[in-house]
Amino acid sequence: MDFYIHVDSRTRHSISLKIEGIDCPSALFPNNPTFLKTDYSDDISSVPNSICVIPALGLLLPIAFVLDACIHVDELDKTYLERVEAIRKAYEKDPGLKPLGGSVIAKQIVDNNKSLSGGGLLFSNGIDATYSLIKERKSISDLFIVHGSDIPVEDETGWERVYDGARETARAFKKKLHSITSNFRKVINEGYLTGIVGKHGFEWWHDFEHGQALLSLAACPAYALGLKYLFIAASFTAESRFPCSSNPDADEAFALGGLEVIHSGFEAARCEKVKTISDFCSENAIRLNLHVCWEDKSGENCGHCEKCCRSFLAGKANGCDTSLIGLPDIDFNTLKKSIRHALLAPDKVSIFADIKNTALRHYGTENLPKELKWFVSQNFERRAGKTLSLPYYSYTLIKQFLKRCFRKCKKMLVNALSIFAQND
Numbered sequence: 001m002d003f004y005i006h007v008d009s010r011t012r013h014s015i016s017l018k019i020e021g022i023d024c025p026s027a028l029f030p031n032n033p034t035f036l037k038t039d040y041s042d043d044i045s046s047v048p049n050s051i052c053v054i055p056a057l058g059l060l061l062p063i064a065f066v067l068d069a070c071i072h073v074d075e076l077d078k079t080y081l082e083r084v085e086a087i088r089k090a091y092e093k094d095p096g097l098k099p100l101g102g103s104v105i106a107k108q109i110v111d112n113n114k115s116l117s118g119g120g121l122l123f124s125n126g127i128d129a130t131y132s133l134i135k136e137r138k139s140i141s142d143l144f145i146v147h148g149s150d151i152p153v154e155d156e157t158g159w160e161r162v163y164d165g166a167r168e169t170a171r172a173f174k175k176k177l178h179s180i181t182s183n184f185r186k187v188i189n190e191g192y193l194t195g196i197v198g199k200h201g202f203e204w205w206h207d208f209e210h211g212q213a214l215l216s217l218a219a220c221p222a223y224a225l226g227l228k229y230l231f232i233a234a235s236f237t238a239e240s241r242f243p244c245s246s247n248p249d250a251d252e253a254f255a256l257g258g259l260e261v262i263h264s265g266f267e268a269a270r271c272e273k274v275k276t277i278s279d280f281c282s283e284n285a286i287r288l289n290l291h292v293c294w295e296d297k298s299g300e301n302c303g304h305c306e307k308c309c310r311s312f313l314a315g316k317a318n319g320c321d322t323s324l325i326g327l328p329d330i331d332f333n334t335l336k337k338s339i340r341h342a343l344l345a346p347d348k349v350s351i352f353a354d355i356k357n358t359a360l361r362h363y364g365t366e367n368l369p370k371e372l373k374w375f376v377s378q379n380f381e382r383r384a385g386k387t388l389s390l391p392y393y394s395y396t397l398i399k400q401f402l403k404r405c406f407r408k409c410k411k412m413l414v415n416a417l418s419i420f421a422q423n424d
């Protein structure tokens, strides 16, 4: 199986890359050949083609690893090519599929090493990215926000809301915000790939793709700006680590020219991040409009989903004023309903334990507010553990089956009785 990447066309602010798959499953690409189109707010005309092809490599490399495919390019940056093996090793470690195949062949290898300085941060205006911005604010001069990742590329209204929030944050920190708009999530069939890795319990975008895909999109403007470091915010800590394509090993294996990546904030759990941001806002008398929601595609924080509720609880556990960071006030019933479902997810156990421990440290057992009192009383370690055990899974299925039978019988009985009543 082979993938060919060619530079299709370039303007001062955009690049179109042609991707063609040979002897590959027809379901892999919605179109074959397909075009990866990216628009940059920056002038990227000085960026050589050997770096411009990297956004397509960021998409295809994880696929090549899993399907043992060979990627062909006309020219490629020397540093990036040298790091392919390190990226593969990181993928073999986390998420943990072994052995992985794949290779990259470049007709021409180009050394783009040049004198660089300063740092840029991939910025979503979420909690992880804002925490990294505060922590690394002396090293970071530029923020890169990607349209086409969480907010679909055709959703202009949602994007404007997210962009406006990010622009407010950038202004508060006196950083320059750069936008990247790409159809990168439309180029490959993520559902098909999840079908392949799903049998091992993985989800393609989260577990295999997004780290490399996002870093590679920021490669061109970061190089054009002459940045030495590209920061990407950690979503997990060492304690709460679950398979995730954005992790210290895979992210920091990525490099090009003289640019290195720093996976930032791996040491801090969510409660600490929320507290750091909230404290920073109080101390500097600023309000931020962070975007934490993954349910509402319109760019708002819905105030209903698990991520909104979890972020709200993380703030409350520290006694923070969550309105300072743009979180809506969430009532107790909504919170209970949303979190109750999430309590069964094994990957949330350490995150919830962090909220629970933070709340107990902050308030003690006697003075907990109503929502935290309920939350702390939940034995989520046991509940999530149950979902993993076969006896519990079987018990749940049997219970659901019996419930359905009971409902059907009840309905038949009611119908029969009404027919009887009519005949009388």
Ligand SMILES: [Zn+2]
Pocket (backbone or CB within 6 Å): 292, 293, 294, 295, 296, 301, 302, 303, 304, 305, 306, 307, 308, 309
């Ligand atoms: Zn939400």
